[in-house]
Amino acid sequence: MSSMTSSQGLGSTAFLAVGGAPRPAALRGSGSSPSSERRSRGAGGSSSRRPQVTSHDTPANWTALTACLSLAASLAVERKANRRSATRASVVGLKATDTDVDLVAQLQLEASKLRAEVVSLEAEQDEQLQRNRLMLFRSFDLDSSGGIDDQELCKGLQELGLELDSPKATKMLRALDKNGDGKLQLEEFHLQAASKLIKEWRAEERAAENAQRALERQSKELESEKQAEQEFLASLPLENDDAGLPTRLASVLAYLLPLMDALRYGVPLALAFPFLQGPFSALFLISGVFNAVPLGLGYLALLIGMQSLAENTELPKLLRFNLRQSVILDVALLVPGFLGSAVSFALDAAGTPVSDELAATGNSIVFVLIAACVAYSTVSSLLGVAPTGLPYISQKATEAISDTRPNDEEDGSGKL
Incomplete structure (x- = not known):
């Protein structure tokens, strides 16, 4: 209905546009009645029966009117088609909504069926397990x-x-x-x-x-190590376990080397205690023999000779040990010498040189320590026992002469 109304409105508009409407001015300007108008038309019509054609009834105006009517009709058809398309889309949308609702309901129904099947299968499995357990129990x-x-x-x-x-x-x-x-x-x-x-x-x-x-495996490894040690000992020369008087005296004389080298540290003690001047004089006399060799080669020859004798496996083991230990003691005297030089250099650099009292005290301590080690080693050697009580020094001396195997007859008392 609305489309038809629109078409009619468009047609009327087109008709008015081409001048098809009656002219109101002509009607208002005429004061005669309709009857007089008919009479005038009748009087004039006797002379001419042809209709009067107004200016708006030309062919051009009819063509424009036809075009407008065609345009109005096409617009009406287009609007009607649009309404049908919208209506069809609405119907399709409603159908799609109904289809989605049905699909969700169907999925929910399928899910509930699957849950029910799972519960049923679990119940069946439990029953089967109970039956199997009962059968197994009866078989036992x-x-x-x-x-x-x-x-x-x-x-x-x-x-x-x-x-x-x-x-x-x-x-x-x-x-x-x-x-x-x-x-x-x-x-x-x-x-x-x-x-x-x-x-x-x-x-x-x-x-x-x-x-x-x-x-x-651990026991086998220990046995293997023990066997290897025994084989190693069997390959070593038999040690000389002589501990007679010559061996003991020679062991005591070996400690003259560290004593002569420590004399320079004991001078303050000799000056402080006059009874020490006799032994110091004897030691200085012996030391003078080696000092007579230029460039200190006398002491060097004595050191190398004692080292070579300590490596001789044919000599008594007690003598070899004391020779090695005296050499290590003599080498150990280098440590206080280096420390004293470092302290003196540091104090001189600080502007406070070492006092004579401090130097004498340090030298006396070094000499007393060396003298104590020599005294212990001398007494032990005179008793025929290896002086193995010096920390670290005795251990290194023992390791240096462990190149012989002990006699099977010895009881091991006082031995290395």
Whole structure:
């Protein structure tokens, strides 16, 4: 209806545009009535019957009117088609909405069916497990007493391929028997728990076996080391365990080297205690013989000679040890010399040189320490016992002469 109204409105508009409407001015300007108008038309019509054509009834105006009417009709058809398309889209949308609602409902129904099937399958599986458990329990319960003892448990597990002896079966029964009646009822019978216990026991056994093998390997390694040591000792020359008087005296004389080298540190003591001047004079006399050799080659020759004698495996081991220890003591005297020089240099750089009292005290301490080591070694050597009580020094001396094997007859008392 609206389309038709629109078409008519467009047609009227087009008609007015081409001048088809009656002219109101002509009507308002005429004061005669309709009857007089008809009479005038009748009088004039006798002379001419042709209709009067106004200016707006030309062919051009009719063509424009036709075009406008065609345009109005096409617009009406287009609007009608648009309304039909919109209506069709609305119908399709409603149908699609209904289809989505149906699809969701169908999916929900399928999901509920699947849940019901899952619950049903779980119930069936539980029932099947209970039936299997009952059948397995009856296969273990050989006497159909309603309980499984240790012998039945052992036999049943062995038939299933699980290695188990009677003590372990008894142990497993005690572990699974919750009520403590000495038998396994159906609610206490769990094959998974039994298998777990067996696996744990096997793991413990493997751990124990590994520990035992580790101990055996360690024992074999110790035996191999001991055998290698014995073979090494067997390859060494037999040691000379002579500890006679010549050996003891020679061992004492070996300590003249560190004493002569320490004389420069003991001068303050000799000046402070006159009774020490006699021994100091004798030591200075012996030291003068070696100092007579230019460039200190006398002391160097003595040091090298004592070192060579200490390496001679044919000499008594007591003498070799004392020779080596005296050489190490003499070399140790280099340490206080370096320390004293460093302290003097530092104090001189600071503008406070070392006082004579401090230098005398330090030198006296060094000489007393060397004299104490020599005295201990002398007394021990005169007793025929190796002086192995000096920390670090005796250890290094022992390691240096461990190139001989001991005699089988010696008892080891007072020996290296």
